[in-house]
Amino acid sequence: MFKKPNAYIPLRYKLLSSYLLLVMTPVLVLGSYSYFTSVKSSEEHTRGNLEIAVRQIASNVDYRLSDVIRSSDDIFADQPLSRILSGYYLDYEKYTIMTQYILPKLESAANLPVLDAKLSVYLSNTNISEYYYISDFYYKDEMEKANSQGQETRGRQYSIYHLNRIENKPWYRSLSSAYDFKTWMQVEDDVTRGSISFLRPVINYDTLLPIGLIRMSAKLKDIFFDVDFTQLGDDSLLFVVNGSDELLYTSSLDEMNPNILTVAKNGFSGPPDRYMQIRQPIANMDAELVAWIPTSSFQENSQRVRNLTIWISLVSLIVLTAISWLVSRYFSKRFMKLIRSLKAFKEGDFHKRMVVPGNDEFSQIGDAFNDMASNMEKLIDEVYLSKLEKKEVELQVLHSQMNPHFLYNTFSSISRMAKLGEIDKMHEMVRALAKFYRLSLNKGEMIISIEKELQIIQSYIDIQKIKFADRIVAEYDIDEAALGYETIKFILQPFVENSIEHAWYDDEIHVRIRIALEGDDVVMQVEDNGIGMKEELVEQVLDPTEKGVGYGIRNVDQRIKLQFGKGCGVSIDSSIGEGTTVTIRFPKYVR
Template identity: 60%
Template sequence: MQRHFSSFYIPLGYKLLISYIFLVFIPIIGIGSYAYFSSVHSIEAHTRSNLEVAIKQMGNNVDYRLKDIIRSSDELYADQTLSRYLTGYHSGWEKYSIMSQYILPRLENAANLPSQEVKLSLYADNPNVSEFYYNDIENNSGGRQYSLFRSSRIQGQSWYKSLNLHYGSSVWRQVDNDMATGRISFIRPLINYDTLQLNGLIKISANMKYIFSDVDSGQLGDDSILFIVDDQNQLVFSSASNEADPARLAGSSSGSIKQPGSYMQIKQPIANMPASIVAWVPYSTLQENSEQVRTVTIWFCVTILIVLSLISLLMSQYFSRRFQKLITSLKSFKEGNFHKRMLVQGKDEFTEIGSAFNDMASTIQRLIDEVYISNLEKKETELQMLHAQMNPHFLYNTFSSISRMAKLGEIDKLHEVIRALARFYRLTLHRGEMIIPIEQELQIAESYLDIQRIKNADRIIVAYENDPQVLVYDTVKFILQPFVENALEHAWYDDEIKITIRAYREVDIICFEVEDNGLGMKDEIIEGVLDPTDKGIGYGIRNVDQRIKLQYGNEYGVCIHSSLGEGTVIRIRFPAASANG
């Protein structure tokens, strides 16, 4: 029968092309317009957010260095013995012994504690204290220095008189020649813990270029300005990038820093110092970024439109050809070739495809086959995923033990641990197989226990009660080690622990047992460990149980018998099978 088309018949290819053009142009034009206008308004907010994150990170790095210096002062501030020695009266050999054997070593330790080079000065009010200092203490020479002075040296200086120190107080300030040498000092009182009165002060001087080394305006842009101000808005430190044009940070008549009108300001307080990081970013930079975003948005939208238009044309032609082939197949089915699709007449390709609906029955068997194969592949994938999750995290602890043995010079033990670790991973990673002989699985558990016995000085007693006839059968890999590890981590409470590993056969069932004489478990803990839902505890044990059930069936798996104070027996059951039949 010949097909008769009405005068308004439109081929499928043209219909697809027209629909694709509408589906492509309308969203792209709408999204592009929105992006074009919104980018102008949002660029400043995004840029400011990024700058705030960068400056906050700078502040965190500065706080880390400040804490390092404060921690050094804590060593002296909290030392009550040092306080008593500095407030008491000593003479003769006793005075020399205290000075050389306690006071000076404590000062040296405190000066060496920070990661940076500092100059530590301790001023004591006690006139009986012997002084110790370097001849070049007032110079800006490198290296760590520590000194002990009498407070009478500084009591007449203006910076000392301006201090308002009390118990628990501290202050960051540039004193003496700190400003000339580019340093800043952390000052806190020295306390007499018998009377809680001030007995002097502690002064730690550090180089500001090191403390504020992260304060670099180059990270924010060439035209940006980055500096440090105190709580009075006075300049404390300026980025090296600003030195080329110091006039940009010229202060007002009051001495405070004044923000230019053409700059956006971002201010980040410093936690451990009464100061803030200030960044000035020119608005012109933000406008340049906005123009770049607008240009990129326009070109991107135009490019997407062109590319999607070409794709629409190609896709419409492609589907049109495919449907023409499908129509030919349906015609063949109508003529008696039942390997083809059935044909029903219509006005266009969509009608003809709809008429082929009765052919769906012929595809049911093929779909069943595909679903069956898909389920098999899914099962294999789940097995692979469960096995991959059995990650022997004890590797990290073993490396830590290796490092400790190397530091202590225990070469023989180090050699044994490394050799046992190599054997363990050679067995567990060998050829990536999931099903291995029982003999190999027992060797994996033995290698793991060898490592643990070496690490724990043979306080682990291991016994093996294995039937030699079961060694030729196969098992799911890596199901014993998690239970051995669990016994060592959670059951061990005495000086020694005994672990017994058994492998035997009961008719057609292979049984593994891991028995310990540890703490034991309560019934509710056992139920939670074997709970198949995500609410369960003991992920490693539940993982082994799921792997066995997935491989062999729900009638196999793990069961636990335990008595508090007596120990636990883990039993693993799976069918007796081997690769050789």
């Protein structure tokens, strides 16, 4: 019966027909997703920029605070100065100690490169005289006069006081007793002066007990001068709070909303309504930099993003946004068939074929693929068979290299017995040799059962016992379950021969043959109590590039790897004076 062929439909017509299937849903979904994603991205970008700005401000503050801390370290860590401040001096010594060491050290510490700070050292040692700021006592009138005229005045910014001035004050008594404590605190007149002080002890390094207190005071406006709300935009607020969430500093107190100020002064757990909060810890002080940014600042960007998204969605509708998804799905179904077929080839299923209905370009691809698959399967079969033949030849060559080695040694022993007139022993050895070759020849087959391989090695050991007059003690530890599997012929004999020929350590040598199953592997071991081998010699024996050392052992290792793969083979464990254990491992195998 005549069958009408399927009509050929070109791919371009299929594409044109798919363009007629436009729907609004993909556009709405993609548009909505783009809108919300863009708004969120815009907000995250804006917040990220603000966080960077706040971190930079906090970093600048930390830099100035670290300047104060480094300066106090010069006094705290100076052990010679500590001993001087702890000592007792006569009146004529005080002036020398004060002018030549103490005051220069304090002046050096007080002169900060970044901040104008005042250094005060309180000492429990009343033998050290007090020394005051110029602005505190002697020249107070002159300082006030200079300040009223707008002149900059910087007298001595350091002083020495006796500790009894402050030791009963609550703020001092609240300080930690640890020898290495340090803290920022507003003490004495700091609040009225708009300052804050860094406090840490003066230590007697012989006793590790405090002998005084270091106080470095700096103006808050000098420390936090770049905490300026104008850096974050209109209506934004920027201030510093201490560890108890109490307002410590702001540059815009008078311009803040009074209600918000009340919240900040009394402590707070979050920003007011319609404000976003960013908090950045200040590393060198128990305080945080807090920024409040009105959320209205994001609305303008959100509106622009919304309008842009709507415009893009409309254009996308016109230029066939949804069609792209449908067409890609149409193609993907057919391409997946090709991919599945290729994966089947990768996994070794060379019989897989690609069935594509219809009469178009995809059906042509399917036919071409099937033709290619048939050719590849044929070529793979041919190459595989040729490799098997090559592998069999290589095994035969390696095996043929082993038999003459043993035969030469045995004939040498028979010749020696003949010269010595040991006819009975020679007769017994010839019979044992005949039995050995009757077992090992095995009709020319390279693969034999493990049971037959065991019989071969037993015959070999019997021959050696005749040669060495029963000075060889052989033991066998055989798992009967392993005897039914198959192995390459003649793989135990080289290792037993190596033990008997080279491992003698005493009048007798003990050889133990072990055959067992371990999981999916067969494990054979030849163990002796001989002299053992050095690690370097073991490496040479197994090194395929070595020549003249361990030829028979490498021969066995190569034969196993050739038959069963590179993951199998021979390993040697040997210790000088303790003996050698050779392990042969290969997978369970039955033809």
